[in-house]
Amino acid sequence: MKITLIEDELLALDELWYLMKPYETLHTVVGFKSGEEALADAKLSSPDIVISDIRMPGLNGLKVVEELITLQPRTQAIMLSGYNDFEYARIAMKFGAKEYLLKPVLASDLYSVVDRMIAAVRKEEEKSRLELHWSLSRSIRGILEGKEDSINELTGDWLLVVILLENWNSFYLWAHSGISASDISSWLRNEGNVDAECFDMDEHLRIAMWPLNNQERDGVLRQRVNRLYEYLCLQGLVVHCVYKHRKIPQSLAGIYKQCLNQLEAQLCLGESTFMQIEQPVVTQSFWDSARRIEQHLREQDYAKFQLELRRMIEGLQRARTTLKQTSVLLADFLYALKFKLNDNQFVLDTAGSDSLYEVLKSCREETMLVEWLSSKLVSLMAVREKKILEPKQIIPSLMEYAQQHYGEVVHLQDFATKHHVSISYLSKLFKTETGDNFSDYIIRLRINKARELLDNGYKRIAEIGKLVGYEDPKFFSQTFKRWTGVTPQEYKRKNK
Secondary structure, eight states: EEEEEEEEHHHHHHHHHHHHHHHHTTEEEEESSSHHHHHHHHHOOOOEEEEEEEEOSSSHHHHHHHHHHHOOOEEEEEEEOOOOOOOHHHHHTTTTTTTTSSSOOOHHHHHHHHHHHHHHHHHHHHHHHHHHHHHHHHHHHHHHHHOOOOOOOOOOOOEEEEEEEEESSSSSHHHHHHHHHHHHHHHHHTOOOOOOOESSSSSSSEEEEEOOOOTTTHHHHHHHHHHHHHHHTTTTTOEEEEEEOOOOOHHHHHHHHHHHHHHHOOOTTTBEESSOOOOOOOOOEEEEEHHHHHHHHHOHHHHHHHHHHHHHHHHHHHHOOOHHHHHHHHHHHHHHHHHHHHOOOOOOOOOOOOHHHHHHHTTHHHHHHHHHHHHHHHOOOOOOOOOOOOOOHHHHHHHHHHHHHSSSOHHHHHHHHTOOOOOHHHHHHHHHHHHHHHHHHHHHHHHHHHHHHHTTTTHHHHHHHHHHTOOOOOHHHHHOOOOOOSSSHHHHHTTT
């Protein structure tokens, strides 16, 4: 902030300047020995605070303050006088001064008044900034609703930067990030964009903008915006950043709408993007995964289904597939799945790409999408109603139930209750028809499934254990060794 001192007596000016030394670390302090010099400087750069003697030759302090406040109404003025005269104080206040101090000025009195003036300037600046931000955001929204631009104060060229935090509808908001719009404004000003402003359009969208001169090249502008993008990424945020150079007579709202369209085209899930050009999608690996998922669903092998679904989504992320592209691919996948499984025992309804896109807009990362898709597929895989089972059908049905749920906690009581038989009868019948106890059958099934995963190159032992129903990796390894004679690690090395 700029503080101007005006005192016609050179020794008094030096003394006043000496008293103001503590403020020079954070503010610019300048001094003049006449009202005319101070007024000429103010026409080049308006002061925020003026400390002026009243009685001076030429333009006296009262007249100078009146002229300065006319130039910049937010200027805070402090008048100095050697006369304890109420009339002087009354006239000073009439001309716009906020404080009146008697000479010689005590440091404590001066500091107390200056601190109040600094707080008042900041309050006025914040008020003006909020009013500007409100006008700008209101104008942009008005244009998007088909209205005319309601503000005409933005003359010349401007750079408009639109920053989306994470995703359009994710639960993580700018308010959670710890970085305010004012923080971004301050950072931009420290980077040399002295008139930069940053404000919120909603809980996920922020706009940064600053005036440009006609000579600034596109490459330089991209570097400046890229520094802002890198600064935000270094704060640990996932952001999507686009910018446009608004030139006269282009409307600010029209440029903003172009930025939103660019964001729609480049947005990727869980990964920051900066002016990304949409690339064609390589779909071979996606449809390879789709075929494997279909097979796992037909076989009701939910552990392999979950694993392949995660691989499919991770592949889309590695390929930097945009949200729009992902929604189209998944809509086609679900439609094809419905068509292929329609003649089997499954019924699957699916949504179009627009509905899927709305779901994607709420996801923070790919794990949320995997969970949603998994629940959608499992919940919509409604098995056709079956008649009450005959005794000879119970054990095959129980074995099918075990095949479907071996990755979960399997209770024989649940199956017995569902099919209206006692658990003791069910246990004896299972032993008679299979030669195994049900608990041994489940363990053998889980170990065989674990061996299949190891044979197929899956490397994470702890995760394999979870997929086949063992939360404790140590217990999984012990059980695996008891049934196979080797640990999972040894089995993997042996079968390389």
